[in-house]
Amino acid sequence: MRTDSSPLSETKKCVNHGCGSTFTEGTNSDKACRYHPMAPIFHETIKRWPCCDSKSDDFDEFLRIAGCTVGFHRTKTNGTNLSQAQQPSSDCPLKSSDITSQSALPAATEAASAVSPSNTAARSSKPTFQNESSTAKQQVEIIEEPDDPLDAVIEPGAKCLHSFCSAVFSGDSSRTEPCVYHPGIAVFYEGSKYWSCCRPRAGEFEEFLKIPGCKTGRHKFLKSGAPTDPNFVECRRDYYQLGDQMCVCVYGKNMNPKSSSVTYCTQSVKIDIQFLNGKTYSAFIPLFSQIVPEACTHEWLPTKLEIKMKKCHPGPWTKLESEEPISTN
The missing domain is CATH 4.10.1130.20 (btk motif of tyrosine-protein kinase itk)
Structure with a gap:
């Protein structure tokens, strides 16, 4: 019996950043791969694709940032040992409107x-x-x-x-x-x-x-010290910095702003969220450095609470939370 060993049917793995999918020469084309042409950069807590400046503080969200360029799948980095039909010059960046969140690294x-x-x-x-x-x-x-x-x-x-x-x-x-x-x-x-x-x-x-x-x-599904109230739910939280602001996002749907609150102190913030289905979320965050409470703002959005805190002293924070006991005054 003759076995088909055609190179066109051989399964290969793409090594483009953000792809990692398998392909064959027969299915490879100039629109087959959606990837990031530059390697990721990790600095402090921020993870960033420099090719499109897409960034995230959360690793899971970072992996779901879709590629910003379409082109041929590659089997080796730096454009060497490309698949037979591949022409690197045909790779083209996507418009920002075309980039959506997806699982980036299968x-x-x-x-x-x-x-x-x-x-x-x-x-x-x-x-x-x-x-x-x-x-x-x-x-x-x-x-x-x-x-x-x-x-x-x-x-x-x-x-x-x-x-x-x-x-x-x-x-x-x-x-x-x-x-x-x-x-x-x-x-x-x-x-x-x-x-x-x-x-x-x-x-x-x-x-x-x-x-x-x-x-x-x-498995560990709960953070240590999490409330045991059956109505309490864990919400994903991340943060990033914008100049003299420290920004915190709490993710969740169907929040009820009328019965929820955010309380700012000199070096802490307390978050209490009521959801429309009766569930609750609360968190006390001792901050790495001092803020100006009266200059802090927050906004209730459809899928998250976004908090923007004015730093009392200019300069980047190395982390969000302090490990020392913080006064609530």
């Missing part, structure tokens, strides 16, 4: 299928990034939070907080099923990317995402 999903018992996507939902300049010469202390109580009230659809795991809570079986994750932090230093908790290193961002978790335990 290549990471394949790594998870080999290590995750529930075959969940292999990418971190909320990892912490740190430049090695502050950790390269000393061992990084790994502090793990306690497991969720087995009788804890967990909202269906809640995401696992462990790095490298994106499992969601689907019932009591999710409380005890194994979770493969990284307990450490992600470190990016001089082109090398690795997890502080294990040895494997990667030079490329996509390869870093494929480093399998080094520890097996239980």
Whole structure:
């Protein structure tokens, strides 16, 4: 029997930033790949694609930023060993109106299928990034939070907080099923990317995402100290800085602004949100530095609460929250 070994039917993996999908020569075309032509940049808490200046403080949201350029799939970086029909000059940037949020790196999903018992996507939902300049010469202390109580009230659809795991809570079986994750932090230093908790290193961002978790335990769906009120819901929160402003976003739908509030103090902010379905969310955030309460503003939008706090002293904050006790005055 003759086996078809035509190069046109051979399955290959695209290495364009933000793609990672598989393709064949027969399906490759100048519009087959949607990708980022430049490698991502991580600085402090901001993750950015420099080619289109799309950025996010949240790693999960960053991975969903769609590519800004369309062109041929590639099998090697720097334009070498391109597929037969590929012409790099035909690649063209997309208009900003054409860019929508999508799962940007499906290549990471394949790594998870080999290590995750529930075959969940292999990418971190909320990892912490740190430049090695502050950790390269000393061992990084790994502090793990306690497991969720087995009788804890967990909202269906809640995401696992462990790095490298994106499992969601689907019932009591999710409380005890194994979770493969990284307990450490992600470190990016001089082109090398690795997890502080294990040895494997990667030079490329996509390869870093494929480093399998080094520890097996239980999923963690609740932050430590989260209220046990059955009406309480966890809301995703992130932040970014704009000059003399520190901006915090709390994500959720159907918020009721009339019964919700945001209270500003000199070095803290308290958030109380009531939802139309009776659910609640509250958070007290001790801030890294002082703000000007009377100059702070917030806006209730359809899918989030956006808070803009005026910094008392100019200059960037290295983080949002203070680790020291803060007065509420």
